[in-house]
Amino acid sequence: MSRGSPTAPKGLSIWQAVDLGVIASGETRWYRTRVEEHDPATGELTVGWPMIQLSYVSVHRGDLVYLGAPIASDALYVVECLVMQATLEPQARLRLRPAGEWHRMQRREHVRIEVSIVPESVHLLVSEGEPEPLSARILDLSAGGARLRLGKPLRVGDRLALAFTVPGCPGPISTRAEVRRCWPIEHADPPRWDAGCRFENLGQRETDQLVRFIFTRQRELARQLRG
Numbered sequence: 001m002s003r004g005s006p007t008a009p010k011g012l013s014i015w016q017a018v019d020l021g022v023i024a025s026g027e028t029r030w031y032r033t034r035v036e037e038h039d040p041a042t043g044e045l046t047v048g049w050p051m052i053q054l055s056y057v058s059v060h061r062g063d064l065v066y067l068g069a070p071i072a073s074d075a076l077y078v079v080e081c082l083v084m085q086a087t088l089e090p091q092a093r094l095r096l097r098p099a100g101e102w103h104r105m106q107r108r109e110h111v112r113i114e115v116s117i118v119p120e121s122v123h124l125l126v127s128e129g130e131p132e133p134l135s136a137r138i139l140d141l142s143a144g145g146a147r148l149r150l151g152k153p154l155r156v157g158d159r160l161a162l163a164f165t166v167p168g169c170p171g172p173i174s175t176r177a178e179v180r181r182c183w184p185i186e187h188a189d190p191p192r193w194d195a196g197c198r199f200e201n202l203g204q205r206e207t208d209q210l211v212r213f214i215f216t217r218q219r220e221l222a223r224q225l226r227g
C-alpha cells in the first residue's frame with residue numbers, strides 16, 4: 001500500500017463504477033455503485049445508494065464507509081469517508097466526504113494477512129482421472145496467493161482448484177493455484193502440512209475484492225491496536 005494522498009486520484013470521473021464498503025456487525029461488505037457528482041475543491045462525492053434484494057443498503061448520516069475506485073489497470077484507490085447526507089428523493093444518493101487519505105493499492109503488491117477461512121472446495125488437479133478433493137483451511141491470504149493447512153503433503157508444482165469466500169464479498173472466489181512450497185508442521189497430531197500457493201487465473205474483479213478485503217482488515221487491526 002502506498003502512502004496516502006488527500007486528493008482524489010487523477011482519472012476519477014462522473015458515472016465511473018466504484019464500490020462502497022459498509023461496516024455492519026464488525027464486517028465490511030462491498031456494494032457496486034457509481035460516482036454521480038464530484039467536487040474537486042472539497043473532495044466530496046455523491047454516489048448512487050446501492051440496493052440489495054430490492055432494499056437500500058443500511059447507511060445513515062454520520063456513518064463511516066469506504067469507497068474503492070479502480071483507476072488504472074494495476075491499482076485500486078481506497079478512502080475512508082463520512083456520510084454527510086443520505087437522500088431518497090428525487091434520486092437515492094449518498095453524499096460522502098473523505099475522512100482520510102486516498103490510498104493506492106497496487107494489485108501487484110501482495111500484502112499478506114492472517115485469516116482462518118474454510119474454503120467451499122479444494123481439489124488437487126491430476127493429469128488423468130477426476131480431481132481429488134482435499135480438506136484444507138486458508139491461514140493467510142494475499143491478492144496473489146494463499147497458505148493452506150492440509151492433511152496430506154503436496155509436491156511443488158501441483159495445481160489446485162479452489163473456491164473460497166472472504167467476509168464482505170458477495171460470493172465465492174474461484175481460481176486455480178500452483179503449489180510453490182510445502183512443509184510439515186512440527187508436533188502436529190494428526191500430521192499436517194502447510195502449502196504456499198500462487199493464484200494462476202484470478203480475474204481483475206476478484207483481485208480487487210481481495211485488495212479491498214485486505215485493506216479494510218488492516219484498518220480494523222490498526223484500530224484495535226490503537227484502542
